[in-house]
Amino acid sequence: MNYHGIAALHRRAxxxxxxxxxxxxxxxxxxxxxxxxxxxxxxxxxxxxxCLVDVAECDLSGAFLEATHRLPFMFAPLGFGGLMCxxxxxxxxxxxxSVGLPMAVSTFAIQSLETLSRVPGVTLAAQIYxxxxxxxxxxxxxxxxxCGIRSIILTVDTPITPLRLRDVRNGFRNLTRPSLRHVLSMAAHPRWTAGMLRNGMPKIGNLAPYGMGSNLMEQARNAASQIDPTLTWKDLDWLRSVWPGQLAVKGIMDAGDxxxxxxAGAQxxxxxxxxxxxxxxxPSSLSVLPEIVEALKGETDVILDGGVRWGGDVVSALALGAKAVGIGRPWAWALAADGERGVRSLVDGLGGEIRDVLRLGGMVDLASLRAQGPAALRPVS
Ligand SMILES: Cc1cc2nc3c(=O)[nH]c(=O)nc-3n(C[C@H](O)[C@H](O)[C@H](O)COP(=O)(O)O)c2cc1C
Incomplete structure (x- = not known):
């Protein structure tokens, strides 16, 4: 599949x-x-x-989540990601x-950690609540x-699930079986529907051991109500004491937090x-990045996600102090658009754009970007 940018994958999805x-x-x-x-x-x-810098070679490898990866981005955790195809x-x-980037597995993944960890050579991070x-x-x-997973990502920005109007309108999470409107919508999207039907009714495989319901929607509702709204910093200390590996805390938007x-010992x-x-x-995640990077003084790594759609976005986030970025919706769109080929074209395309931007900015690797930091950027007036 030719790559025409993430927007094209989105339209196709x-x-x-x-x-x-x-x-x-x-x-x-x-x-x-x-x-x-x-x-x-x-x-x-x-x-x-x-100009006039030798940029014949450009290396995008760098360390984050306690390992060196070939690209400075990862797949952010997406609940129900396996429903895209x-x-x-x-x-x-x-x-x-195959390309050397880590993938975060949502608690609400259709496939279990066990199944995904059997994919040869994959580096997973387990997202937990x-x-x-x-x-x-x-x-x-x-x-x-x-499963040999060394990193966990604790998501802390979901003490409640706020109103999401589109989901309310569609009855997402409230349905126990599809309504006539959904059946008609599925019939109007035969490619997706036929693919899914061949595989049988999907469930949240990652939660299967905990018996949270007999179908996907019931599992989703019960699991969401399990997310503890009374969580405080004490619980982070508890988690730190029971998980000795790499701990990333996701959903931070405030320097004090x-x-x-x-x-609490998060890396x-x-x-x-x-x-x-x-x-x-x-606030947008990018707008709070500099103050968080400054507060942490280089002693804790920072990853940013939210709205990353072009190679230039990745370069901007890294110049402002992120070690790497997460991409969320784009990998879902890529799967829906063209399955594995779609995801491969997304990753190759985004990697290619990052290389283009770095080289045209006279940089040959992430170290040269970091050395320049915000000086590599100008605000657009
Ligand atoms: C459909 C969808 C499902 C998501 N599910 C989860 C989840 O289960 N756990 C989690 O920590 N974040 C979840 N997120 C948030 C993503 O990990 C990430 O923060 C966000 O998608 C980044 O923004 P972007 O989609 O603009 O790239 C979800 C996001 C989307 C769009």
Whole structure:
């Protein structure tokens, strides 16, 4: 598949997916201002072109989540990612393994950690929530460890699930079986529907050991109500004491909170507003990145996600101090658009754009970008 940018994958995904899943992926909370803010924030920065530097070679490898990866981005955790096409998460994991980028597995993944960790060469991070029943959280940590996973990502920006109008309109999470409207929408999207039907009714495989319901929607509702809204910093200390491996805390948008993560012993902070699906209106993740980077003084790694759609966005985030970025919706769109081939073209395309921008900015690797830092950028007036 020729790569025409992430926007083209998005358009194609919109045509392939039935409305309930298209809206689930694309949507945000309340006014969706935060979704738009994430994108707009990148438009405010430009990379300064620099000339007469030997840029024949350009190396994008760098260390984050306690390992060296060939590209400075990762697949952010997406609940129900495997619904985008049959065996979606397995296909994404294969691409991640072959190009050397890590993939975060959502608690709400259709495939289990065990299945995904069998993809040869893949580096996974397990995304977890602290559930009301701490036994489940402990068991997820045990499973991650026995799958050889060294990094966990604790998501902390979801004490509640706010109103997401598109999901309410579609009955997402409230349905126990598809309504006539959904059946008609599925019939109107035969490619997706036929692929899914061949594989049987999907379930949240990652939660299967905990018996949370007999179908996907029931599991989703019960699991969401398990996310503990009473969670405090004490619980982060608890988690730190039971998980000796790499700990990243995701959903941090405030410098004080970032410092508290550092104090609790997290090696990585993920600056994220959940892709505009939680607080609305929230600041864009890019706009709070510099103050968080400054507060952490280089002692804790920072990863950013939210609205990253072009190679230039990745370069801007790295210049402002992120070690790497996460991409969320783009890998879902790529799967829906063209399965494994779509994801491969996304990763190759984004990697190619990052190389273009670095080289035209007179840089040959991430170290030269870091050496320049914000000086590599200019605000767009
Ligand atoms: C459909 C969808 C499902 C998501 N599910 C999860 C999840 O299960 N756990 C989590 O920590 N974040 C989840 N996120 C947030 C992403 O990990 C990430 O923060 C966000 O998508 C980044 O923004 P982007 O989509 O603009 O790249 C989800 C996001 C989307 C769009």
């Amino acid at each position: 919109d045509r392939v997916l039935p409305r309930i899943f298209r809206d689930y992926v694309n949507g945000g909370s309340h006014s969706e201002r935060t979704v738009r803010a994430n994108r707009r924030a990148f438009d405010r920065w430009a990379v300064v072109p620099k 049959p065996n979606g998460e397995i296909r994404a994991a294969r691409v991640a393994a 602290v559930f009301r029943d701490r036994g489940i959280t402990r068991d997820m940590l045990r499973r991650a460890e026995s 970032a410092l508290a993560c550092q104090k 990585t902070v993920i600056v994220s507003n959940h892709g505009g699906r939680q607080m609305d209106p929230a």
